[in-house]
Amino acid sequence: MGALDDLVAAHADAVYRYALRLARDPQQAQDLAQETLLRGWQSRHKLREPAAARVWLLRIATNLQRDRLRTARIDLPLVGEEPDRRTGGGRRLEEQENVQRALAALDELPPRQRQVMHLVTIEQLSHDDAAAVLGITATALKASLSAARRQMREKLKDIYDEIRGARTRNG
Numbered sequence: 533m534g535a536l537d538d539l540v541a542a543h544a545d546a547v548y549r550y551a552l553r554l555a556r557d558p559q560q561a562q563d564l565a566q567e568t569l570l571r572g573w574q575s576r577h578k579l580r581e582p583a584a585a586r587v588w589l590l591r592i593a594t595n596l597q598r599d600r601l602r603t604a605r606i607d608l609p610l611v612g613e614e615p616d617r618r619t620g621g622g623r624r625l626e627e628q629e630n631v632q633r634a635l636a637a638l639d640e641l642p643p644r645q646r647q648v649m650h651l652v653t654i655e656q657l658s659h660d661d662a663a664a665v666l667g668i669t670a671t672a673l674k675a676s677l678s679a680a681r682r683q684m685r686e687k688l689k690d691i692y693d694e695i696r697g698a699r700t701r702n703g
Contacts, residue, residue, distance in 0.1 A: 540572050543586045546655055550590050553650040554597040556639055564600070568593040587657065590665040594647070630691050637687040645680035648673055 547568050552561035572579075572589045579588055638649055644666070651662035652673075663673040685692050 540569060540576060540585060540589065543589050544569060546586055547589050547593055549654060550650060551593055551597070553638070553646060553654075554593065554643075564593060564596060567596055571596070586655075587661045587664055590651065590655070590657075591667070594665055594667070630688075633691065634684070634688060637684055640687065641680055641683060645676050645683065648676040649680045649684070652677055 544565070548561060548565040551564040551568065552558065555561040555564050568589055571592050572585075575592075579585060638646060641649065647666060648662060651657045651665055652659065655662075657665065659670050659673055659677075663670045666673065668676075
């Protein structure tokens with residue numbers, strides 16, 4: 533296995549996370565990630581800049597998912613269950629519940645906003661790289677990101693207010 537093969541394999545986790553956000557089903561995400569990595573490996577000679585491998589692979593995943601949705605014309609179900617609403621059990625349980633709620637809220641966003649939020653916040657891509665993955669301008673990405681953040685704040689208002697209050701009290 534060459535250096536480029538290692539580079540493609542190094543991004544497998546990021547590709548799967550992104551595929552899961554796109555497909556919202558673990559089995560479909562696994563299939564999408566495998567197909568993405570296979571296509572990336574088969575087309576590895578086209579990758580001119582190894583530093584761009586992650587963006588390139590995420591772009592392949594985006595295009596594959598668009599093709600799948602175009603041919604299937606189905607409405608995909610949300611992944612996971614309703615967030616656990618238990619109380620008590622300490623701070624760690626509350627934090628896990630908040631993460632569950634945030635992921636559920638992320639899954640409820642429109643597809644473009646969900647993709648933008650995932651690429652920028654979870655994969656930590658720059659705005660330019662995320663825009664390249666989605667095939668949109670940086671301006672369009674920023675508009676989608678702003679709308680997604682606004683919706684996330686609305687959906688998670690209680691968590692947002694609690695965090696903002698803690699930051700204000702702590703300095």
